[in-house]
Amino acid sequence: MRATPLQRLLVTIAGWLVALLLFFPIAWAVLTSFKSERDATTPGLLFSPTLDSYQEVFARADYFHFALNSIVISVGGTVLALVFAIPAAYAMAFHPTERTRSTLLWMLSTKMLPPVGVLVPIYLLFRTAGLLDTKSGLVMIYALMNLPIIVWMLFTFYKEVPNEILEAGRMDGARTWSEVWFLLLPLTMPGVASTGLLSLILCWNEAFWSLNLTSAGAAPLTAFIASFSSPEGLFFAKLSAASTMAVAPILVFGWFSQRQLVQGLTFGAVK
């Protein structure tokens, strides 16, 4: 009824072609990571797979140290941002004033402040406060960095909650805190989850602050991988193994959570 077989065929080909093309670099990196260094220099599909590169990457850098830093910083930054954002989004969605709209837009505009514009002061402040190369320093930065977007996303989710439900709760004597805790949080759990997911991904992949504010102790995976870009020699297989290790956790995480993520990403633009 909808499409002719020919159209169907064309759409199938187009869809899969695009998907494979977009995914190709990732797949190729994973493939190369199983080659020996000698095989890696010739782009061929025939090779005898080996785990040598992974062993060498493990020997050269403490992967788990970097990975743990990534996890701590991403989760910490996300949780901290949510702690600030949930009350703020709640207040703006359910107790709006004439200033709510401009407050929201102002918050978003702070996100437009380019990190480079304030790199120097932050760097110096961090140096003075002894926060350079610490996880807590990056947690703070990441929370602030993502706060505007998180507030905005939560706000759009809260807006979707019908006011009658809250009215009913208030009639039953629910106070503000219990209102948030027992009514809103369960109702908007999917929204909070997808907001948190996006924040985790943004934190995990952030590569400006992490490269400039950490050296060894608190360096996350973005710095781990950047250390393989040194021109001391091109070791493609090792580079690919390190890339695969840096990306795999968040990629798998993203695959499983993509439905959740899509919900949150639309910023209320889609009704």
Add this chain to the structure above:
Amino acid sequence: MSAVLASEAETPPRLLQKVGSLLLLPSVIVLLAWMIIPLVMTLWFSIQYYNLIDPTTTGFAGLDNYRYLVTDPDFWVSLQNTLVLVASVLVVTVGLGTLLAVVFNEPFPGRNVARVLAISPFFVMPTVSALVWKNLMMHPIYGVFGALARGVGIQPVDWFAEYPLSSVIAIVSWEWLPFALLILLTAVQSLDHEQREAARMDGAGVWAQFFFITLPHLSRAISVVVMIETIFLLTVFAEIFVTTSGGPGNATTNLAFLIYARALLQYDVGGASAGGVVAIVLANVVAFFLVRSIARRLEV
């Protein structure tokens, strides 16, 4: 007892507003501090002579740092590169993203798997995408593109030497296309089928349907994509840091990389801060127009 409950149920609006602003306050305060403190410091440093490793360079500089900046040809190139990068990536991702969203909205065998593959680049960290593209894809000798070129008998192209900015644009577009696709796809899915069906009945062709029904429906989603992407694209850094370090020459130096180089490679805090002020002004000019036009489209 019942009187107490009643008074609680009818909480006066004044009190509710107070509770509301109390809850909002923490976020506003930290964001205000996050904005104001570094901004004031940047402004202050930008009128000082200040070098991180040379303690003899001190004192009031007036507008010297700015004068030095605007007479530096690198600065104008970096400004141009920044704008070209943002505009090109926006055009590529929104354009392709819209087309792909329409394709991925049609049912076809294995669509869910294909969709997951297509959005995967979004989850890859910029440092990794840059490294993979630079070495495994675009390397003239060992890369896949080079091998393909030799396979059909063409001279392989040294992408980062010959088309440096376009190469960076290609990488950044690859990273952001999935984001555009995701949001636009959700918007396309919410499109009213009956409306399209009616248009089809009236004899609207595929293209007419696309231009007169799908595209207008997508305008809100497109503005969200433009807004979010612009925020991130104005400050692209890791991709340049890893692939070209701003070169060759200044061909891929954007404002973000210029300031980084001034501050942490040349230790010239004063000069870097002047650049930072320019970056902030630029972002605010863009933000002003962007936020205004978005605000009109979004129901807040």
